Amino acid sequence: MTAERVNPPELSPPAGFSHAVVATGSRLVFLAGQTALDSDGKVVGDTLPAQFARALTNLLAALRAAGGAPADLARVTVYATDVAAYRTHAREIGAVWRELAGRDYPAMAVVEVVRLWDEQALVELDGFALLP
Numbered sequence: 001m002t003a004e005r006v007n008p009p010e011l012s013p014p015a016g017f018s019h020a021v022v023a024t025g026s027r028l029v030f031l032a033g034q035t036a037l038d039s040d041g042k043v044v045g046d047t048l049p050a051q052f053a054r055a056l057t058n059l060l061a062a063l064r065a066a067g068g069a070p071a072d073l074a075r076v077t078v079y080a081t082d083v084a085a086y087r088t089h090a091r092e093i094g095a096v097w098r099e100l101a102g103r104d105y106p107a108m109a110v111v112e113v114v115r116l117w118d119e120q121a122l123v124e125l126d127g128f129a130l131l132p
Helices: 046-063 085-086 090-101
Strands: 004-008 018-022 027-034 072-079 109-113 121-131
Touching: 018 072, 027 046, 027 072, 046 085, 046 090, 046 121, 072 085, 085 090
Parallel strands: 072 109
Antiparallel strands: 004 018, 027 121, 072 121
């Protein structure tokens, strides 16, 4: 896959995302929403950054199982039960992203939701990737 990150100068500078991603490849992988579930199906992590780290780890595990890598991500949506808390922890969450997925940021959005499937979940990530 080739992914061209597009960040037009007339838009505000992106921090932790790309404004657009032009991707070419031959396989499209749709990634289901992932929360901070462990292998026993229990939500782990008491803080938003801890749950984000587990949710991202789970999303990347699904991507790797499909033959992809973090740089193949074209789009990720973050569903948070408290966007204000997400903004408060943005630096920590950004550090988690860079540690687990690198700096090839996909197009992203953060959406506040009333709750997630598991009541203890604070964050969920889904997305899609384009593989070579």
